[in-house]
């Protein structure tokens with residue numbers, strides 16, 4: 093069997109119209125242009141999934157039948173360039189920025205702790221003054 097042609101995500105993103113619609117699902121590229129009209133879920137969902145980049149999540153969320161899975165084979169035209177199979181992270185294009193955020197844990201400064209304690213202290217002092225001290229003065 094011939095190895096699958098590999099397409100870059102930017103190349104795939106050029107095919108998102110009714111006349112030319114590609115889907116990227118779990119590292120594989122499908123040309124569903126001729127299937128748009130026949131898709132039981134409608135053509136709009138396919139066009140939307142195509143425009144949103146990776147359609148893996150949308151495809152899985154529907155819980156497609158095994159019939160649907162075997163139908164996919166006939167629309168297969170290639171694979172996504174740089175897709176690392178086996179890892180779900182590869183199907184998430186936003187993994188990069190998210191990882192970056194995780195590398196920088198929030199750092200708490202002295203004032204993050206001190207300020208709430210200060211406010212609590214002032215509130216307690218005010219309560220004490222109003223409850224006991226001012227009453228004692230009134231006598």
Ligand code: HEM
Pocket residue numbers: 115122124131132133134137138141147150151154155156157158159160161163164167
């Ligand atoms: C090559 C890709 C696809 C094929 C061959 C395919 C095929 C099918 C088939 C055969 C059905 C009928 C139900 C079933 O047998 O599971 C179906 C339903 C459906 N599909 Fe797809 N589909 C594809 C991609 C997608 C994608 C990317 C979405 C994303 C939104 C989607 C959304 C739906 C929805 C919403 C239904 C209707 C489910 C229902 O009414 O219960 N499909 N699809």
